[in-house]
Amino acid sequence: MTGVLAGVVLLVTLVLALSTALLIARRRLVPDLPVAVTVNDRAPFESRFGTDLLGALAAQDILLPAACGGAGTCGQCRVRVRGEIVAPMPAERARLSRAERRQGMHLACQIRLRAPLTIELPEAILGARGFEGTVLRTRFLTPLIREIVLDAPPDVTASVKAGAFVSLTAPPHDLGFDAIEVPERFSEDWAELRALRAIVTAPVTRAYSIASTPADRRQGQLVLLIRLALPPPDRPRLPPGAVSSWLFHVKEGARIAASGPHGDFRAQQGTREMVLVGGGVGMAPLRAIIHERLDQGAPQPISFWYGARRRDDLFYAEEFTALTRHHPNFRFEVALSDPRPDDGWEGRTGFVHVALREGFLRDHPEPEACDYYLCGPPLMIAAVMGVLNEAGVPPGRIFFDDFGS
Amino acid sequence: MTEILFAAILTDNLALSFFLGICTFLAVSQRLSTALGLGIAVIVVQGVTVPVNALIHAVLLAPGALHWIGLPEIDLSFLRIIVFIGVIAAMVQLMELLLDRFVPALHRALGVFLPLITVNCAILGGSLFMVERRYDPLEAVVWGIGSGIGWALAIIAFAAIRERLRYADMPEGLRGLGGAFIVTGLMSLGFSGFGGLAQ
Numbered sequence: 001m002t003g004v005l006a007g008v009v010l011l012v013t014l015v016l017a018l019s020t021a022l023l024i025a026r027r028r029l030v031p032d033l034p035v036a037v038t039v040n041d042r043a044p045f046e047s048r049f050g051t052d053l054l055g056a057l058a059a060q061d062i063l064l065p066a067a068c069g070g071a072g073t074c075g076q077c078r079v080r081v082r083g084e085i086v087a088p089m090p091a092e093r094a095r096l097s098r099a100e101r102r103q104g105m106h107l108a109c110q111i112r113l114r115a116p117l118t119i120e121l122p123e124a125i126l127g128a129r130g131f132e133g134t135v136l137r138t139r140f141l142t143p144l145i146r147e148i149v150l151d152a153p154p155d156v157t158a159s160v161k162a163g164a165f166v167s168l169t170a171p172p173h174d175l176g177f178d179a180i181e182v183p184e185r186f187s188e189d190w191a192e193l194r195a196l197r198a199i200v201t202a203p204v205t206r207a208y209s210i211a212s213t214p215a216d217r218r219q220g221q222l223v224l225l226i227r228l229a230l231p232p233p234d235r236p237r238l239p240p241g242a243v244s245s246w247l248f249h250v251k252e253g254a255r256i257a258a259s260g261p262h263g264d265f266r267a268q269q270g271t272r273e274m275v276l277v278g279g280g281v282g283m284a285p286l287r288a289i290i291h292e293r294l295d296q297g298a299p300q301p302i303s304f305w306y307g308a309r310r311r312d313d314l315f316y317a318e319e320f321t322a323l324t325r326h327h328p329n330f331r332f333e334v335a336l337s338d339p340r341p342d343d344g345w346e347g348r349t350g351f352v353h354v355a356l357r358e359g360f361l362r363d364h365p366e367p368e369a370c371d372y373y374l375c376g377p378p379l380m381i382a383a384v385m386g387v388l389n390e391a392g393v394p395p396g397r398i399f400f401d402d403f404g405s
Numbered sequence: 406m407t408e409i410l411f412a413a414i415l416t417d418n419l420a421l422s423f424f425l426g427i428c429t430f431l432a433v434s435q436r437l438s439t440a441l442g443l444g445i446a447v448i449v450v451q452g453v454t455v456p457v458n459a460l461i462h463a464v465l466l467a468p469g470a471l472h473w474i475g476l477p478e479i480d481l482s483f484l485r486i487i488v489f490i491g492v493i494a495a496m497v498q499l500m501e502l503l504l505d506r507f508v509p510a511l512h513r514a515l516g517v518f519l520p521l522i523t524v525n526c527a528i529l530g531g532s533l534f535m536v537e538r539r540y541d542p543l544e545a546v547v548w549g550i551g552s553g554i555g556w557a558l559a560i561i562a563f564a565a566i567r568e569r570l571r572y573a574d575m576p577e578g579l580r581g582l583g584g585a586f587i588v589t590g591l592m593s594l595g596f597s598g599f600g601g602l603a604q
Binding site for chain 2: 010011014018022
């Protein structure tokens with residue numbers, strides 16, 4: 001009996017002693033202290049010891065783009081930390097180049113506040129803010145791309161530059177794809193997708209480029225192109241895209257939590273010839289840039305090369321054809337890689353990078369003197385970079401907005 | 406004393422002679438820098454827990470240890486596993502706090518394997534061997550630090566070899582874990598050679 005009692009007393013005392021020691025250690029190592037953060041040369045604000053910088057900035061309404069939600073995988077929440085260089089986190093090593101790390105670049109989601117910190121952010125990001133947009137109208141452009149027009153606060157649309165993007169947040173949801181209203185002409189493409197289901201238990205944020213023309217922006221409208229992210233063919237069991245699935249369900253009048261505008265994909269000023277190459281929803285920032293430059297009366301030749309698979313995947317074509325009529329310096333070329341016999345397609349066929357090489361680079365006297373803007377699937381960007389490199393275009397003349405699909 | 410240190414580091418190497426803590430050994434040996442960090446963490450945890458456990462064992466658990474409060478007939482040594490694990494868990498949590506505070510990059514790189522040191526059999530094995538071999542507290546200090554160094558030495562050498570091996574032209578099926586097992590075996594064979602030195 002004394003043995004059992006002694007054992008119990010011993011264990012209880014030991015556990016209590018160890019817990020007390022840990023509590024004391026925690027108090028000393030993770031104190032609940034204020035930490036001052038200074039952004040650029042503004043007045044510092046206070047945050048708590050141990051919070052991550054991304055969250056601390058968000059609490060101050062400084063919204064850095066973070067498509068991954070702070071997991072360290074998207075590499076968008078870049079900040080420059082002034083002062084001594086801190087050892088980079090593994091995620092930062094993967095996302096930032098050696099040169100960037102030497103300049104003190106960090107990912108805000110990876111920094112825990114422990115001491116007063118001074119960071120530098122582009123002034124443009126400080127202009128971004130959180131807002132709520134109302135869905136004005138939606139329509140299907142292709143079987144898997146939906147256009148959503150958002151009514152946004154005027155100060156947001158006024159600060160949008162062509163090429164920028166907004167982050168949209170989807171609330172937790174559980175939606176079956178059988179509830180999506182699909183126009184009759186695409187019902188065949190959708191037959192197989194009806195069984196899919198998107199289940200999300202926490203808010204998710206993704207970035208979408210703004211396709212608005214200057215006229216759209218003056219009316220306070222953000223035009224967004226949403227491509228439904230489907231599981232890759234070799235892994236059909238993966239869930240469909242969390243935010244895109246939700247955006248395919250939203251109806252007119254719905255309110256969407258957003259922040260922006262973000263991003264530094266921009267048209268260069270000046271009179272260099274502009275060549276824009278896009279595929280899929282890569283259309284969005286390029287459309288904004290083309291309209292903005294033509295609207296500003298840019299004098300230089302501008303050509304837009306767009307790659308799609310078949311006639312159904314091509315959208316806004318009439319709009320760009322109309323532009324070529326009003327602006328003699330604008331040229332619009334489409335290449336279909338896999339046209340159907342009943343598409344009645346008589347234009348270029350094959351991949352867009354081949355079309356660009358055959359139809360532009362080969363006969364151009366000075367391909368290295370143009371500015372190139374690429375936006376589309378990573379494979380397309382890689383292929384176009386290849387032909388540009390062959391044509392002797394220096395990397396500094398190529399601007400691209402690379403998003404996952 | 407030197408024999409104990411020598412045995413702890415080389416002949417009785419926990420990883421390569423007893424194959425203890427092999428899960429972490431295989432999982433955290435992809436990069437030399439991470440392995441080095443984990444190695445140091447294990448040395449510290451082992452260097453603290455073994456002496457602390459030795460003290461607890463000598464003063465509280467061993468048969469007759471409680472005679473100082475007048476209970477000489479009580480033997481609590483059957484409680485040693487739960488007590489040792491408790492001490493190890495507390496130490497690892499402290500280690501986690503320290504790393505998160507002072508070496509956050511290493512803390513991130515070790516990820517879940519840091520808390521898993523709690524149930525790393527090399528750590529518990531170190532304490533249990535200490536009891537089994539009846540080391541006195543001073544010897545326990547040497548054994549604790551030594552066995553930690555031995556395990557760290559093994560994982561650091563292993564990680565260095567694996568970093569090299571990434572560039573080796575190995576048959577398809579042996580790349581990755583297959584090759585790692587072969588290397589572990591060869592290293593173990595090498596370490597058994599130290600047995601001859603000890604005689």
